Amino acid sequence: QVQLVESGGGLVQAGGSLRLSCKASGTSVSLDAMGWSRQAPGRQRELVATLDSGSTTKYLDSVKGRFTISRDNAKNTVYLQMNSLKPEDTAVYYCHGVPHGSNREYWGQGTQVTVSS
Secondary structure: OOOOEEEEEEEEEEEOOOEEEEEEEEEOOOOOEEEEEOOOOOOOEEEEEOOOOOOOOEEHHHHEEEEEEEEOOOOOOEEEOOOOOOOHHHHEEEEEEEOOOOOEEOOOOOOEEEEEE
16 A cells, blocks of 8 residues: 655745655666645645656756755665745645556645744
């Protein structure tokens, strides 16, 4: 059974940094297509960053140069390093992934990120 568990959210001042973690079980992040999305109150969910099995990354334009998605295969964990945070980055952040050979996408429970001005 695939499970994704996020951690690392919290309250930070504008300009600060946070690192979100997504610990996977039941699958191997080294082979999977992984990503982070976020949803703010009253807004549609948006895709923030993706990382494929070939280590190609893509980012939402508004986070380019500030956020970095990466993975640690030994820890079977995907990270989202967020720097120079802005109040508009406030949202619930979700980790998600498609296991290698599967067409089903799995989602974590989300972690709240709040950036104060």
